Amino acid sequence: MSEEGKQHLLLNAGMAAALLLVFVLSLLWGRYPQPGFTKLSVLGSDALAQSLILNIRLPRAINAVMLGAALAAAGMVLQTVLGNPLVEPGMLGVSQGAAFGAALAILSAGGRFWSISVSATFFGLTGLAFSWFLARKIRYGGSILRLVLAGVVVSAFFSSGLGILKYMADPRSELPEITFWLMGGLTSSDWLSVGRTVPPVVFSLAITVLVRWRINLLALDDRSAFALGSNPGRERLLLVVLSVVAVAAVTATAGIISWVGLLVPHVARKLEGADTTRSLPLAIILGAIFVLICDDLARGLLSGEIPLGLLTSLGGAILFALLMTREEKKLKQ
């Protein structure tokens, strides 16, 4: 094996081991019986602690892994196939559509979990479909610019709709629920929600990872991809839909979690290079680790729950700023 290949293997094995370690530690971390890590000796005798780990922390950790993996993979895929390093799943109208759908469910169906989940997924996909059709009608720019522009328009449309819903919401009961959902969090995680997030996320990630080398072709302009025997329109649509399916599934459970889809792909590319054969699997692992750690802080740092979306934004923004300024230095050399 080449020197480069060995390095690559070592990095991935190291990251996978780190994910496993963080996962196990997350199960032991919390505020029962006292803040901090639950001691293994306590675990043997405390039935409540056992039940807590099995029924609350474990499903929540699994959801955190799904959430991070789905957002990071979708970010990597969308950035690559749209040839734009600043795209994240929030664009293309998906997140705003899902947010609108969730608010609508809270207002009209009393905020039962399944209604939020179905409505958010439905409007997330509707947002994508609107963006896609609008992009075909725009008479300006290349196909990618048109899609991003259409995404901006559709996002604005849904966010004003969301504004109206918030204005109409009951400020004592519904508005706080909408607001908390918009900030995002995994508080509602139980085994039922795991059953709803795992299948779509695993399905979408499995296919995406299997075709990961061909994703690179779509980073080229369409004519070049076509000359290389690809069908850029069809392959791009397939990858975007796969990403949205995974993002909609985790968004329905966790609300709007920003920055993960933007930040993690950049870090992965920095470590492994642009080739998605290597950077995509790494992004998935890094996304899972990042969200797991953020969620551990969200539920364990203070006696009350901190919204997860706030922590990912805060951590993401700081890391991103560091990354950008370091890149700057490198370029100056």
Added chain:
Amino acid sequence: MTVTLNNAVNLKNLSFSWPSANGPLFQNVNLAFPAGDTICLIGPNGSGKTTLMELILGWRKYDSGAITLEGHPISLIPSRERGQIMALVPQDERPAFSYSVLEYVLLGRAPYLPSLSPPGKHDRDLAFQVLEQVGISSLAHRPVPRLSGGETRMVLIARALVQQPRIMLLDEPANHLDPANRERVMEILSKLKSSGITLIISSHEPDIVTRLADFVVLLHQGRNPLMGKSNDMLVPDKLTELYGVKVSIIEAENRRIILWGK
């Protein structure tokens, strides 16, 4: 209709017009490019050189007529197979991400790889061999976006060669290059020519690429393309008519040199 197998590309009664244009760009065009020859498409800016290439590539849909590759209608050839027969060297390409030269060149293996497999050892060996052939093996691990214009052109040629095509379309391969890089490109192209690949080269400057041409196609704006043997086409009155400036030709050191203007 005679479909001769030794034609790499055949255009039969081909018509194409831009949706917004008044008249058609091409109307009932008939052209046959023999396999193994080098064909240069010559014409002023906007005369349809790139469009003609894109039609041959199958990227643009024409209004009527037919295009065949090695005797098969282009629309019926599966995309992978098409990618094995024909490669495109675009004028320029700037990827948004920092792919290394090696990773970028390996994309040329796409027509040969099943959807689920990344390139293997055989593909990498071939890529290194081509980088050597084009003279850029020292750049293998450099990021493509930081290359100079000349280096990028070599990378694009290398990517097309990794496709192991029988037909190569080159869009303005010598454009915007300094003399040294231009000569490097010409040297590579002349080696390719002697290896038997059909080369279809577009250029708005007839001086350079026509050194290699067996056939020249003159693309007049608003008139049908005219194809003939290189020596019959690169003559003062035809070029004067094509470009609308006075042209004279002198011969020196076994080369035809085109003098523009009076």
